[in-house]
Amino acid sequence: MTIADSARNPSDKNQPASDSGQAAQPAPAEGGGPPPHESPGERPNTDRVVFGVAAVLVLAFIVWGVTSTHSLSAVAKAVLKGVMYGGGWAFVLAATSFVVFALYLAASRYGRIPLGGDDEEPEFRTSSWVAMMFSAGMGIGLMFFGVAEPLHHFSEPPPGTVPGGSDAALDIAMATTLFHWTLHPWAIYAVVGLAIAYSTFRKGRKQLISSAFAPLFGSHRSDGPMGKAIDVLAIFATLFGSAASLGLGALQIGAGLQAGGFTAQTVGKSLLVVIIVVLTICFIVSAVTGVAKGIQWLSNVNMVLAGVLALFIFVFGPTILMLNLLPTAVGDYFRELAEMSARTAASGGDAMQAWLSSWTVFYWAWWISWTPFVGMFIARISRGRTIKQFIVGVMLIPSLVSLLWFAIFGGAAISIQRSGVDLASQTQEQQLFGVLNHYPLGGVLSVVAMLLVAIFFVSGADAASIVMGTLSQRGTIHPTRPVVIFWGAVMGTIAAIMLLVGGDEALTGIQNITIIMAAPFALVMIVLCIALNKDLRHDPLVQRDNRSKEKVENAIVYGHTRYGDDFHLRVEPKPGAKDNGTP
Template sequence: MTAHNPTTPPDPGPDPGEESGRPARIDRTVFGISAALVLAFVAWGLWRTDSLSALSSTVLDWLIVNGGWAFVLVATGLVVFALWLAASRYGRIPLGSDDEPAEFRTVSWVAMMFSAGMGIGLMFYGVSEPLAHFAEPPPGTVPPGSDAAVETAMATSLFHWTLHPWAIYAVVGLAIAYSSFRRGRKQLISAVFAPLLGRRTASGPLGKLIDVLAIFATLFGSAASLGLGTLQIGSGLQASGWLSGSPAVGLLVAVIAVLTVAFIASAVSGVAKGIQWLSNINMVLAAVLAVFLLVVGPTVFILDLVPSAIGNYFRHMGEMTARTGATGGAAMQQWLSTWTIFYWAWWISWTPFVGMFIARISRGRTIRQFVCGALLVPAAVSVVWFAIFGGTAIDAQRHGTDLAAAGAPEAQLFDVLARFPLGAATGVLVMVLVAIFFVSGADAASMVMGTLSQRGSIHPRCSVVVFWGVATGAVAAVMLMVGGGTDNALTGLQNLTIIAAAPFTVVIVLLCVSLVRDLRSDPLILRAEKGAELIEEAVLTGDDRYDGDFQLQVSAGPATEEAAPPAGSAEEAAGDEREEVPVSRA
């Protein structure tokens, strides 16, 4: 018995040009509008930095006061939505055809999820965030530096780095994977909206607007990561003694230029195996750094912190989810814009890139497997990472070393490593890790922006990829300058990331609605519904006619009987078998 949705026409396949081996066509509307706006932003930032800085501060203040609740609500809503999808009847739907096996073995799939869970963010905030919350907890919570502050610091860090970010990624990645692998649509964010808007509208002006917003979100998210990596490399140069004094803006821009050239060369070279090799080496080096700090640092305190942090995370979940300006006034709003809302905006801006990555490696997985893998594996990595790096920093702070006041957030990891043997060598290792993490990530982000610019092509033109790579570096430089110097560079990154991610937040909410509508018409769900309906009807009929003493059997319908094989043939004997299921009332 086959079910289908007669009202849903088949979706278009890949670009004909790409199928024939020719380069896919550039979507002139999406690419042209995006490129023009980005160039205008860069020009504004270079020639009127003060004006852009003032406007971004004004817009941010308005957004935090009037829309901060939306970021908080959407992020938590996506956690609930992802868990509901996994637990619901939709969880058994495969991301591919019904009998399609998983593309990657489970071990490899988990390893790639682990790789996606690492990056510049963990390198930058692994020490600085728990330390900041310990020295200065969220307004109105616990006394600074107390035992309760340890609980709050770790719980808040895990709140920002475990289920919430990966639920955001998982929902968008799931929508892309389902739309591409199950429905055969193009790998575009706009294509996911076909069930909600209609295929024609989703590929029209409104769909192009969605793709433009996705490009902007990815661009600013990548630029923010590049900015964070640049700040940390600058601090590493200072900590290693290769630079006297704080790094100037000119030096930071030079670092951005070098990293930009590196990831553009990576993106256009086609040496995917080389980048994969570098990424695997980076994961090994990150693991070596973590194990080294676990061994030479406060080992017992770190191990005690793991179960404690997990317990406190779930215990304080309701309180952390409910933090808004209504509960803490201006002080809480300021704190949220620096931490929670910035994080939610950053994760949202990264969803097109990370979503496409985890979608690409998850073909053949069921929705339940996808959600559980995307949530649990990276979350486990974050728990261990923050326990080691954050726990080491908090232990040093509790025993008289004032790391929180000693330097900027980007320098605190180097300050921690300097307290242990091989401090100079591990500092250099951190700079190498940050550089490779960014190069491998920005490589993929540039490809994603190229894909969105070329009608979903999985092999965008080198010229398009180069343009988006240069644009990412230019936007990162402007974001640093908008902060008003190296001391406030992080503020500029955070402010513009929140502003750029705000429109895409609306896109993600509507994407959830479109995904549910798509899932409701899935052939697997329709077959199950039709089967349940037929069985219920048969049972009611049998109960009514035979007072509960009856049996169900499956046989050929009238159309099949007309084309039945000759009597007495082997085919007839095989087709005359009956599957009988005794049924009676309890």
């Protein structure tokens, strides 16, 4: 099941997803009012302020990008320089803080709080939950960077570390790649997903980012202008983060067409725009015709194809090297973790700042921009889980998937580079196909890879547009078709503009705008952590524990004061108390 399918078809743990896509409603939670109810036949009510403001600003951006691309590019570079110079440290510090915060919640007394009623069972079986978490961990990003990132860090390690191409560079390459794709990004997702799940299923609030701020600002303000501003920022983050993924997909499909001889030697801007247009039309057709089953079938096929592709490279590639990389990469990751988490421009000047802009800070911004999308997805499938189960599952399962994926594709690429083939000289979007063409049936594998990216594009745009529709229509789980189509079409247009803004270095344009647009939402996430912590302190389960602890401590103090150590405790009902029959 994919993100899009789960968004349309959340189901009871013992029943298959319904064709209508009607979600099971959360049960009332102790300590909170009844959850928001949505009748199947009720038409969602569009929030005119949230949708209107977001739409106007986005359309203005599109007009700017179409009519004056050079101007937008110049402004983006100037703003990026300011963000990196003045706020690069903030991205680095915030990402690690989210990891610490998530682990703290899992290990603390809050870890046993359920995301639902006190006695509520998980909505999905553990096996299904794990499978959907695996689905969330796959996407265009792994397809694009599975070869490109380990190979780049092996050939050109981070400034001031080790010589490129050396044995030590292999260790640094895998450690840096895992740093960008394991605990840090999934802790970022976990924080937002947990806040949404707790607010929705435990407290019965609307399924909106802004609703999670109620304990800090109050229900009135979280539903008022401040809350609407937060939801607008969430739409912007989702829109540009998803558009970045779509832009990467277009670059990779273009490179695949070139590698397979389907087009000229140079992939120009026009072809990239055509690729985005075609795939966006595919998404719109799927949304208009309601072929949810078709998308579900394609997505399931996609997961199988990704597994087959990885298995093929594992069997025919340097299998022993890949197996050796599994424990080695984990060890290198934890050995280098402190240093990687603290890299800023102070440790390497302009060279380090440029490297961070292309890698670490870009990744943290990209993950932050995806948090409304992925956060809502993992929240929706995690009802009934405890906070500890949620955080451990969200952070570990996709991290293991990433470890396997990069060990296979990164190991294959580095092995080819070591053999004398200069794979690193190719563009990043070409390198995957350079690896595939090194093996038998390379042409077939390249077509499979392009098909994988295309389906990820369509299903990803579908799901992200549903999330933006939810944010635009007061938290509905069934946003109207026109709103979903609008955001999908806008997303494709933004992806094309991001490619055009980058000029000859299209990837740079994507990275620059993603960092700029994610910066405001990073501040939203920091405040969200404060709101979530305050919410958890007042949870009924925690308050009962506090009262019980206080009563026991008072009884012990009283007994010790009066009898010394010669006493015992006994529980008796108050006069007039009713016996509920529970032993």
